[in-house]
Amino acid sequence: MKELSELNLPDDVRYAESHEWAKPEGDKVKVGITDYAQDQLGDIVFVELPEAGDSFEKGEEFGTVESVKAVSELYMPVGGEIVAANTSLEDSPERVNNRPYSDGWMIEVKLDDASEMDGLLTNDAYLEKLKG
Amino acid sequence: MKEYPGTTGLILNEPLLWEKGKKGRTGYSLPRRDVESYPVDESFVSDGPDFPDLSEVDVIRHYIRLSQWNFSVDSGMYPLGSCTMKYNPKTNERQVSQPGFAGAHPLLPPHLSQGILRLMFELEKFLVDITGMDAASLQPAAGAHGELAGMLLFHAYHKSKGSPRSKIIVPDTAHGTNPASAALCGYQPVTIKSNDKGILAPEDVSQIMDEETAGIMVTNPNTLGLFEENIKEIAEIVHAKDGLVYCDGANMNAVMGIVHMGDIGIDVLHLNLHKTFSSPHGGGGPGSGPVCVRKHLEPFLPIPRVIEKEGQHLLSVDFPESIGKLHAFYGNVGVLIRAYSYILSMGADNLKKASQLAVLNAAYIKQKLKDTLHLAYGRPCMHECVFSDKNQQVHKVTTLDMVKRLMDYGFHPPTIYFPLVVPGAIMIEPTETESKEDIDLFIDSMKAIANEAKENTELLREAPKNSRRRRLDETAAARKPCLRG
Amino acid sequence: MRYLPHTPEDISAMLQAIGVKSLEDLFPTVPYDCRRTGDLKLPEALTEWELNKHIDKLSNTMAVSPEFRVFLGAGSYDHYIPASVSYLLSRSEFVTSYTPYQPEISQGTLQAIFEYQTLTARLLGMDVANASQYDGASSIAEALLMAVRITRQKKVAVSRLIHPNYRQVIETYFAPTDCEIIELPYTEAGITDLSKINDLENLAAVAVQSPNFFGCIEDLQSSAKKAHDKKALSVVGFTEPLAYGMYKNPGSFDADIACGEGQSLGIPRTFGGPALGMFAAKQKYVRNIPGRLVGQTADVEGRRGFVLTLATREQHIRREKATSNICTNHSLCALAASIYMASVGGSGFKELARLNYDKCEYLKDQLRKAGYSLPFSQSTFNELVVQFPEGFETTYQDLLKKRIIAGLPLECYYPELANHYLLCVTETMAKEDIDTLVKEIVT
Structure with a gap:
């Protein structure tokens, strides 16, 4: 497992304490899990995602991610309607391990309330949380 | 130089069934055709299944070779915590294969099946005596099935009182089957943490026990191998709110003839005949998970029940409050016969002694290994003891590495990474049927491995080396499942 | 006891290593009010040979072939096992x-x-x-x-x-x-x-x-x-x-x-x-x-x-x-x-299934010839429902005495099917067993 100093925590996304990231793209937000989360889970073998059109509130469970011997719930960092889900993860779940902030994205959300983004953590604040 | 049991041998390769054989071969003596062939509605007819055609020799060699790739209790010590891998007596196999039992149709009229009915009736009485409960049902086909039966009993009981409940208390040390069984009955499991001594604290139970809670599921002795010392007080708290106490009897092997489950406030308890009562595990089943109950739950037991009437044994469905049937017939009768055979072979004194020796073996291992491996809890253990890889973390060696290496020494690994409350857990249950010599050899192996962890970590990370296959890629198996050929 | 390998010396050595005096002392965490006071009431332990005798006595009471001809299926079938x-x-x-x-x-x-x-x-x-x-x-x-x-x-x-x-x-x-x-x-x-x-x-x-x-x-x-x-x-x-x-x-x-x-x-x-x-x-x-x-x-x-x-x-x-x-x-x-499945093989499985079908068809044929009604016309496998005349219950009991179990009475499962029986034949029933069944039913 990685040391905290080895983590890739880009500054163009915001972080949730439940280890998801959110990145504004136009009027939408892309969501995935952080480098820390994928590293803790180990080799990811399956990702269960919602369908476009489903709506969830901030903090609600929207899917699960599985390694060989663990299942973790995925929580909405921001509330809104699912515009797209990354269906390529069905066949290539390893993308979440290899490139968690690009190919490994999970859902695209149309925000209900733009101010929810402000409640998320910066990379520095997230790292501080991880240091506990 | 000490000789450990692990070595290599000439192990033969063998392809999959359908990679061998040829059309035109057979391994079966087709019964004589003494009737003519009748017409058939062709619209229903198929070409038959796509099975390979093999000779009897093909089949025999195939499965003999496969069998030689397995480790088993009959080949060596199998200290798998929580699984009670004791020796499986051979006389049990003789008894179950008697033609009168093996060939018996389950719907025989009662007067033509007295022998098996009597056996089941007596076995219920034996289990009731051993547990200190009032009545039993032999129907559940496995431990988890027994848990389901128990939860259905809870459900039926509360319903009969006019107050169905929605929650159930489950300790953080419980087997995963506990919350899963409760969920099947619509109960929301509420997790309760064990305290710093590894057991449940009455005040924690009393904080969450309310009139919406159906009761509590405890495992006693628990999965840390510790006796739940506060069980009586906990039961009183639960009973005070009209709740019920379920005991997962997976660890009954520690307390036969020692603890009276009825007196300590247990309302329902399931047994694992394939653990405590010596029936073999068969590579994963069949087992048998009878449930034992106190008087107030007896009306709800599954039907049919074996009863005695005027010296005859009968199957009765005349129990209007019963939860119903759980099995197509009466449960895993073959496993019941083995357990019955075991109890009769042992008798009261030897059953109690078996529990004492099971605890002796575990306590001895705990004592001998506590300076080598990190001990999770220092309290006196029952039939199993739980260590972790904490001492080896400095060498970047994990529990998995150590137990894989243990295979090379000729032992089956203990249960690992369970219970979840002990990170890197190594849970050792030797059982009473292991001799002091074999246990000493096991202890020496663990010590040798702990030494290798310091001096030759690669050896551990690459283990096992002597087995037919080395570590397998479980990630690939789960990412692109190939479940058939 | 042959499954318990500990000698008294082993036990003392192990107790000593642990630091307790007796086997009873291994249970200090079990409170006294949780302990059983009396002994278990189980029967005295049997020797291997006594157990064999006891089990033989129980298993010999069971009605099984070849002494009995059992025409019962209903979810449990008699097939030859190699x-x-x-x-x-x-x-x-x-x-x-x-x-x-x-x-x-x-x-x-x-x-x-x-x-x-x-x-x-x-x-x-x-x-x-x-x-x-x-x-x-x-x-x-x-x-x-x-x-x-x-x-x-x-x-x-x-x-x-x-x-x-x-x-x-x-x-x-x-x-x-x-x-x-x-x-x-x-x-x-x-x-x-x-x-x-x-x-x-x-x-x-x-x-x-x-x-x-x-x-x-x-x-x-x-x-x-x-x-x-x-x-x-x-x-x-x-x-x-x-x-x-x-x-x-x-x-x-x-x-x-x-x-x-x-x-x-x-x-x-x-x-x-x-x-x-x-x-x-x-x-x-x-x-x-x-x-x-x-x-x-x-x-x-x-x-x-x-x-x-x-x-x-x-x-x-x-x-x-x-x-x-x-x-x-x-x-x-x-x-x-x-x-x-591997032993019977693909070819054998098909043939064996057909033999089971034909045996059952033979029974149907004989029952029809004897004048009994087979109420359901659909194709079957191994099993069939036959309607016997009113009062057949007595014949059924007589047949039990002759060691023939003439199927499963259906009335307790389907109240509308009084006098209907579910009969089963597999490859283990010889033609003459089927003939005997029909002959005994008729008389």
């Missing part, structure tokens, strides 16, 4: 091993289960099969719960010709849920009347059994179509998988789940258990399947090997959110079935 099957099944390495959680030293069990999954999937015509479950009854109950999970609907339509005991088990499993079971009646031909489905909405599954409890072959095409029209799953149960040696299997009719009892495949009846719950489904539902699955993979040297896989569905990981609470498979029974 000596090679029983012999292989007694191998310690299969019998006395645990669930294959440590794959490196469990490849025998793992490959055998992978082969079982494959043969089962091929027999039933389905994409994937699990490593087996308890029995036919719990398999179908689990199948219906799975359909409820997948469709998120709460109604299941269940044929009245599914084994009555299985239907009782379904009711037990469903009792604490808020799901509704709707019973489908049967037609004059002896198959499920599917017309009721047209009026049902929010359906999770349509479940039928084929061959059904009367031995009749169901119209699986129609049951699947009706299910799919309602966006429900088509569940096909069975108690006699040998039928698929000659009849089309559930997969050829687009079944979503096929599940049932595999006792016929080389497993002794043993008064109803242990048996074999067979369970197979379409690939797209694989992550919703209950129970264990074995998958193929490779070891670090790239050699083929097998592991338990997709374990995240299961209770030990997902706990209360698991697909089922089941944590065993009937591994040894699945092994028996595999060895049996």
Whole structure:
């Protein structure tokens, strides 16, 4: 497992304490899990995602991610309607391990309330949380 | 130089069934055709299944070779915590294969099946005596099935009182089957943490026990191998709110003839005949998970029940409050016969002694290994003891590495990474049927491995080396499942 | 005691190492008020030889062939079991091993289960099969719960010709849920009347059994179509998988789940258990399947090997959110079935099925010639329903004295079927046994 100093925590996304990231793209937000989360889970073998059109509130469970011997719930960092889900993860779940902030994205959300983004953590604040 | 049991041998390769054989071969003596062939509605007819055609020799060699790739209790010590891998007596196999039992149709009229009915009736009485409960049902086909039966009993009981409940208390040390069984009955499991001594604290139970809670599921002795010392007080708290106490009897092997489950406030308890009562595990089943109950739950037991009437044994469905049937017939009768055979072979004194020796073996291992491996809890253990890889973390060696290496020494690994409350857990249950010599050899192996962890970590990370296959890629198996050929 | 290896010297040495004086002192954490005061009241221990005598006495009271001619089927069937099957099944390495959680030293069990999954999937015509479950009854109950999970609907339509005991088990499993079971009646031909489905909405599954409890072959095409029209799953149960040696299997009719009892495949009846719950489904539902699955993979040297896989569905990981609470498979029974299927082989399986069919047709023929009515016209396998004249109960009891069990009286399962009996013949009944049965019934 990685040391905290080895983590890739880009500054163009915001972080949730439940280890998801959110990145504004136009009027939408892309969501995935952080480098820390994928590293803790180990080799990811399956990702269960919602369908476009489903709506969830901030903090609600929207899917699960599985390694060989663990299942973790995925929580909405921001509330809104699912515009797209990354269906390529069905066949290539390893993308979440290899490139968690690009190919490994999970859902695209149309925000209900733009101010929810402000409640998320910066990379520095997230790292501080991880240091506990 | 000490000789450990692990070595290599000439192990033969063998392809999959359908990679061998040829059309035109057979391994079966087709019964004589003494009737003519009748017409058939062709619209229903198929070409038959796509099975390979093999000779009897093909089949025999195939499965003999496969069998030689397995480790088993009959080949060596199998200290798998929580699984009670004791020796499986051979006389049990003789008894179950008697033609009168093996060939018996389950719907025989009662007067033509007295022998098996009597056996089941007596076995219920034996289990009731051993547990200190009032009545039993032999129907559940496995431990988890027994848990389901128990939860259905809870459900039926509360319903009969006019107050169905929605929650159930489950300790953080419980087997995963506990919350899963409760969920099947619509109960929301509420997790309760064990305290710093590894057991449940009455005040924690009393904080969450309310009139919406159906009761509590405890495992006693628990999965840390510790006796739940506060069980009586906990039961009183639960009973005070009209709740019920379920005991997962997976660890009954520690307390036969020692603890009276009825007196300590247990309302329902399931047994694992394939653990405590010596029936073999068969590579994963069949087992048998009878449930034992106190008087107030007896009306709800599954039907049919074996009863005695005027010296005859009968199957009765005349129990209007019963939860119903759980099995197509009466449960895993073959496993019941083995357990019955075991109890009769042992008798009261030897059953109690078996529990004492099971605890002796575990306590001895705990004592001998506590300076080598990190001990999770220092309290006196029952039939199993739980260590972790904490001492080896400095060498970047994990529990998995150590137990894989243990295979090379000729032992089956203990249960690992369970219970979840002990990170890197190594849970050792030797059982009473292991001799002091074999246990000493096991202890020496663990010590040798702990030494290798310091001096030759690669050896551990690459283990096992002597087995037919080395570590397998479980990630690939789960990412692109190939479940058939 | 021969299973307890400790000598008194061993015990003292071990107690001394631990630092306690006696075996009783090993239990300091068990409070005194939790201890049993009296001794166990079990009978005195028997020697091995006394036990043999005792068991022989019990087992000799049982009515079994060849002393009895037992024409009972109804979910438990008498088939010849080759000596090679029983012999292989007694191998310690299969019998006395645990669930294959440590794959490196469990490849025998793992490959055998992978082969079982494959043969089962091929027999039933389905994409994937699990490593087996308890029995036919719990398999179908689990199948219906799975359909409820997948469709998120709460109604299941269940044929009245599914084994009555299985239907009782379904009711037990469903009792604490808020799901509704709707019973489908049967037609004059002896198959499920599917017309009721047209009026049902929010359906999770349509479940039928084929061959059904009367031995009749169901119209699986129609049951699947009706299910799919309602966006429900088509569940096909069975108690006699040998039928698929000659009849089309559930997969050829687009079944979503096929599940049932595999006792016929080389497993002794043993008064109803242990048996074999067979369970197979379409690939797209694989992550919703209950129970264990074995998958193929490779070891670090790239050699083929097998592991338990997709374990995240299961209770030990997902706990209360698991697909089922089941944590065993009937591994040894699945092994028996595999060895049996491999021994009989593809060609043999077809021939054996046909022989079973023909024996049953012969019995039907003889009963008709003797003037009895066979009320259901549908094609059957192994079993048939016959209507005997009023008062046949006395003849039935007389036949028991002559060591003939003339089938199963159906009235207690189907009150409308007084004097109807379910008879079963397999390859183990010789023509002369069948002739004797008919002759004795007539006189």
